Amino acid sequence: MSQVTLRLKQTPDVPLEAENITPDVLSDLPHDEIRALKLQLGKRTFRIDEFFEVEGERSDQVELHGDLKRVKWLGRGMTRGRLVVHGDTGMHLGALMKGGEIDVHGSAGDWVGAEMKGGLIHVRGDAGGQVGAAYRGATVGMKNGTILIDGCAGLETGMRMKKGTIVVGGVVKDFGGLQMKGGNIVMLSGAEIRTGAWMVRGTIISMLPLKLLPTFRYSCDYNPGFLTLFARQLNRLGVSLPVSAAAGVYQLFSGDCSVPGKGEILVWQPH
Amino acid sequence: MVLVDIRETKSVKASDIFLQIRPGKDFEVITILRALVKEQPVDESQVQETGLTLEQLQDFVDRMKKAKFGVFFFGMGLSMTRGKHMNSAALLTLAAELNAFTKFVAMPMRGHGNVTGADVIMRWQTGYPFAIQFGRGYPRYNPGEFSTVDLLVRGDVDAALILGADPGATMPQPAIDHLARIPTICLDPKVTHTSRLSRVHITTAATGISAPGTGYRMDEVPLPLRPALKSPYPTDEQVVRRIHEAVLKKPDWLQQGNRMALNQV
């Protein structure tokens, strides 16, 4: 199957903004036009081929290689296709994304999947802050879609998210699920502090005990029915969530009472 | 007057009530207060970790609600400790919510002379208060991405002009290292840590002492400056204008047809 492959030739001195590197843009262009696409480096604009070796054309299967830590906005607003990155990426990976898939064999910067509306992002390393979050001043973060972070996630993960799922394999830093309005955040290795601060609705599921704010109340122990369904969905993504009542139980905390909100935090307690 | 701090300071004497909280518990305390204001339950066992009792906090809430006109003054102890902007946001929200019961406002205590003026001017010229990037020819804003410490620590800028500040004395070491690595230009009346690591240092007149102009008080009231001395050095205003004029003589990097607007939504 055809694909477009981009190899970073040199690491830029300052961040490179590459919102043109999306399956949507590349899938309709012949090789020459891909090479001529613009990149923004600080105040200057460059052609893609000044920074990347370009192979292939007209494909929504895109593969990137290299240390892309300083490359921002990869997969911005993409609606289809697949973007695979071998290396670390910079900020705003898959921000405003609507569909398709991003797979990063490496770590990503801040704002992964910020304000995304659909699609799947898988970061196999760590992610920076504001995963799936709302940009400053906006009232709603991610509206749908799925983000999987195998490693740790930074501050304000899922800030103001409304729908969709974020799964974090490593530890989540402060303010996970800040002002959350809906959707699910799964924390497989727990979190630091202030999880669920000011949450209005939505669900946070943690496999490890959490240090909660005093404005969360313990409600009950239970194994909610929807979790079985949710666990099955996650299973397809390679994430396993315990649901057997024989193995343990979820403690339900509700809050944040300071809002007052109707969010739920479920903490797994194995027997 | 109620004073909240992590240690007994000289201000304790001036206050009627002193609430000593544990370091790093600002956000927790304010969030509890928000719940109590709305008569929502809080987990008492966890309240203790803040260093205060539920009674103290409830009493504080009752007093705030009874006040005719309340003001929160807050400083860098709040905005620069763990939680940062969220600590400030928490206090602003609490102030807003208290207006359901009485009149309440919140005001940041600004540490530096005219930092308020910088906020105000950037807002009217660019729409944003700080952390603004012009790389695409129009203002973009994202604290964390375009804020100075983050930019310097990540090494995301390749020259710097420092005005009326001494980051060489106050910023984290990796940020200072980057300033020393790139060409830095410093305008300052004196020799500073920053001027020593700069490639160019231009001595300027001291603001309000030998340089005239305007300064904003932290409540956004502009005040005229009345210098008492005549400086042998030019003012910051003059030097910046001259640098600007010198830059204007160079070819413009922004070409017609070379414009890419990247609105984020």
Add this chain to the structure above:
Amino acid sequence: MSLNIVNNATCTFCGCVCDDIELHADEERIIEAKKACVLGKAWFLNHTAERLYPEALIDGKEATVDEAVEFAAELLDAATTPLVYGMSNITCEAQREAVGLAERLGGVVDSHTSL
């Protein structure tokens, strides 16, 4: 020698920006800052109108303001993402110039607020 007295002077040391200071100054320094607080007094009395420093330094060597301005413009214009930072202790008039310069440079402008 008669002192120059300035009434209703404004202190920009901290964010309170008191504007009722009475300054008494001779040709070179402020002798007295009435109504100023401890911090304000230190601020006013700590500056002089003497020429204590070279007007400009380039790479540690004395230079004229003209040379320094030219060189600064060159460095800033050559940069891809220059930073204009600080602006706390300068006048609004200088701040306006600085924002305009940052815009022309295509760089970043930021103040102490972001700390």
Add this chain to the structure above:
Amino acid sequence: MLRITGGKVYDPLHGIDGQIRDICIHDGKVVDSVDGGRTIDASGMVVFPGGVDVHTHVAGGSINFARAMTPEDHRRTVAFIRSQTTRSGLGGMAPTTFATGYLYAGMGWTTVNEAAVPILSAKHTHEELRDVPIVDKSCCVLMANNEILLDLLEQGEMERARHLVAWQIWAAKAYGVKAVNPGGVAAWKWGNDAKQMAETVPGYTSLTPAKIVTGLAQIIDELGLPHPIHLHCNNLGAPGNISTTLETMKSLDGRRAHMAHLQYHSYGGDDWSTMRSEAPAMAEYFNQQKNLTCDAGAVLFGDTVTITADGPWQHLLYKLTGRKWGNLDVENETGCGIVPYTYRPSNLVNAVQWAVGLELLLLIDDPWRIFLTTDHPNGACFWRYPEIIQLLMCRDFRQECVTQLSEKARERVHLPDIDREYSRFEIAIITSAGPAKALGMPNKGHLGAGADADVVVYDEDEDIARMFGHPRYVIKGGEIVIEEGDIRATPEGREFLVQPSFDREIEDFLRPLFEETYTMSFENYPVEMHRIERPEISECIDVST
């Protein structure tokens, strides 16, 4: 030198209604004839005097606060990329200063009146106005909640109050006087409001909102300000507030006044669920009161940010919407509240507001006494004026829009029954000639010899909103500033001021009071002349006749 030939000219002040005329310009002024210079062939085009906005909020602490509160809007809006001659900026709900000038000029408006300036931060407003390019500017100083003035009015010291008002106008370097929610903002500092015209303002023994209004109107007439009292009535936005508004108008007893954003003051009903349009009753009364002018304060559906010195109202709005809220208090003078807001056709209250603005424009029969505004940014952003022009000029389009409203909303309004369509001549009155006359600016709003050469040339277009939104040429002070959508020049605008006479001794009275109650030095209070960009001091007039 410039000559605009062959265009259909609309110059209401001189009764020119679409006749072909040449407009000659020399030295920034309209003249009878010129020799040489550039000629613009405007055959088949339409020529208007530059637009005049009698009531807008474009500079100062409150709009600047709104800018900081809405970064999400800045990201989605028009970005002005800087060029060799223009600065960058952002449009949207609360445009930046440079963008404000470009957007106003870009649709042919060349004079704007910033309607709400507290003296304490007037320096800030003027500094911002300097950064609003191209357009000429003036501003109204806020007065009706100034505690020193209120004390004098309560004590009946009218003579001293007059000197104080004059002193304050000059201290603020203002052009007119704005009264907002008289007494109510002062009360809001203590969490109260002033809702009844005849009830004592909280904190006073006999002072009522009605006394504040009449006292100030009297003083302003005695001082002979070219623009009468600019009045934002009590009870803004509240159901049933028409009674307050009518009471206010009656209390003026024949004195001059400009009623700001009348739309927000013309509601019937007892609460939000029964709110209805009282535009016909308002128009009927207003039509008889030749002493009054007003502006529409029209609402358009969509996003905006609301800012007003009416603090109590803004707190109510914050509670209703649960959105962001900002509040500023300005010491003893006034205050301001800020709330982002979306007007929706499906919302009953919003639907009524939308209809009332248009109904007033259509039912008030004298276009010389009602002007096009949206109380920017409160009802809608100023750059949406062309949409309102279309609604006024085209009945069918209007009726089509009415169908968006719910059945229930349609029963509360009168718009479906109104057939009037504005002519271009009338549009030229409500956008230019009328507001210029109300502001008392004799060189604005017309194209006769001696007028400032602010001229707009439109391509004729069946799409009315497009025609008025995209002028072919905009000429400001004789200079072509916009040509086919491009900004050609960005001259600095002038600022209009008045300098009413006052007795210097008023300072002896004011100084001790000031030093007791204010937090700044008296000497640092007035705005210095050097802060004003190209000041132009207008003469006071005799209004006794």
